[in-house]
Amino acid sequence: xxxxxEARARILGALQPVGAExxxxxxxxxxxxxxxxxxxxxxPPADVSAMDGYAVRAADAVEGAExxxxxxxxxxxxxAGAVGAGEAVRxxxxxxxxxxxxxxxxxxxxxxxxxxxxxxxxxxxxxWIRRAGLDFREGEELLPxxxxxxxxDIGLAAAGNHPWLSVHRAPRIxxxxxxxxxxxxxxxxxxxxxxxxxxHALAALVRSAGGVPLVLPIARDDVSAIAAAAxxxxxxxxxxxxxxxxxxxxxLVQRALGPExxxxxxxxIAMRPGKPLIWGRLGDTPLLGLPGNPVSSLVCGIVFLWPAxxxxxxxxxxxxxxxxxxxxxxxxxxDRRADYLRATLSMDAEGRRAVTPFETQDSSMLKTMxxxxxxLLRAPHAPPLEAGSTVEIxxxxxxxL
Numbered sequence: 001x002x003x004x005x006e007a008r009a010r011i012l013g014a015l016q017p018v019g020a021e022x023x024x025x026x027x028x029x030x031x032x033x034x035x036x037x038x039x040x041x042x043x044p045p046a047d048v049s050a051m052d053g054y055a056v057r058a059a060d061a062v063e064g065a066e067x068x069x070x071x072x073x074x075x076x077x078x079x080a081g082a083v084g085a086g087e088a089v090r091x092x093x094x095x096x097x098x099x100x101x102x103x104x105x106x107x108x109x110x111x112x113x114x115x116x117x118x119x120x121x122x123x124x125x126x127x128w129i130r131r132a133g134l135d136f137r138e139g140e141e142l143l144p145x146x147x148x149x150x151x152x153d154i155g156l157a158a159a160g161n162h163p164w165l166s167v168h169r170a171p172r173i174x175x176x177x178x179x180x181x182x183x184x185x186x187x188x189x190x191x192x193x194x195x196x197x198x199x200h201a202l203a204a205l206v207r208s209a210g211g212v213p214l215v216l217p218i219a220r221d222d223v224s225a226i227a228a229a230a231x232x233x234x235x236x237x238x239x240x241x242x243x244x245x246x247x248x249x250x251x252l253v254q255r256a257l258g259p260e261x262x263x264x265x266x267x268x269i270a271m272r273p274g275k276p277l278i279w280g281r282l283g284d285t286p287l288l289g290l291p292g293n294p295v296s297s298l299v300c301g302i303v304f305l306w307p308a309x310x311x312x313x314x315x316x317x318x319x320x321x322x323x324x325x326x327x328x329x330x331x332x333x334x335d336r337r338a339d340y341l342r343a344t345l346s347m348d349a350e351g352r353r354a355v356t357p358f359e360t361q362d363s364s365m366l367k368t369m370x371x372x373x374x375x376l377l378r379a380p381h382a383p384p385l386e387a388g389s390t391v392e393i394x395x396x397x398x399x400x401l
Contacts, residue, residue, distance in 0.1 A: 003380075028157070035145050041138050048097060052093055104129060149165075173238050331384065343355045355391060
């Protein structure tokens, strides 16, 4: 069995980012930049006032001095003249500082009367002036390639004068659930059957990672049915199967796809939940085969599928961030498989994050998975741990899950 780290490295090493497309700035949120964004102008383009007040010469603006008002400079309407000795220009936030002025006298530090203003607090040189280029300068890189765009990034790109951005196309992820026993939510459930949850949970995970899920019809436990369904996924950037990844008589994914050109890279991971996991290539399409147990499928989706989608989307080094927490309950010795325990989070008396695993960790229990706030990671052969020990966790909210 492969380690989690080696399996993930082999998956990510086999993937290349999908192509780029140009989108309007208004449509770029949450997309991944395919090229860096450079400023097309300098911001601010000139020295501007940071406050409402008066543009003055600091040498003149001492407490008690009376200055002559010679004009006004609203934002967007620069004053055409220059400030000379004993003069002031009424100015507003964001307006260009007139030539000759080297400070801003705040309006609350002055007393205006007609065409003059009296200084009530001495001003120092440079006070309340935002220098040209304080934010950024023309040609400066504002955002790097590979960045997933936040609302803040969109604002920065707009300020840099970019109406369009080059972003990676959202990866198309085909999702194929297999099994005679499963039915769609709302459909009649046959005797001995269950409702299919894997495809829907995985589709939500795909969206959280920035991909576009394409949920295929359920494929029954029949070699020809699985093969036909997989052919329908041609053109996807990645095909994900759920179920049929083990070696039982009805675990048919590898058998069905072999004649379709499937080339296996590896199978079986030293982890729990999720030991049976397939990675290979169906012609030109990468294929990730996840276990059928719903918790195993989702945990493997977090560990392998989420970073795979990130790599396809132009973020090859992105994986679920690991956090640290104090253990809320003792744990026994681990066996040879890496363990991903579903757990809740809390704060201890000292304000530190604490994590407590659920007592029952069966891989079929979706209610426990839904109530979990984190996955607690345990390495193979990890020794027993007392409550209060420091452990590594994945916080599910970090992934939008």
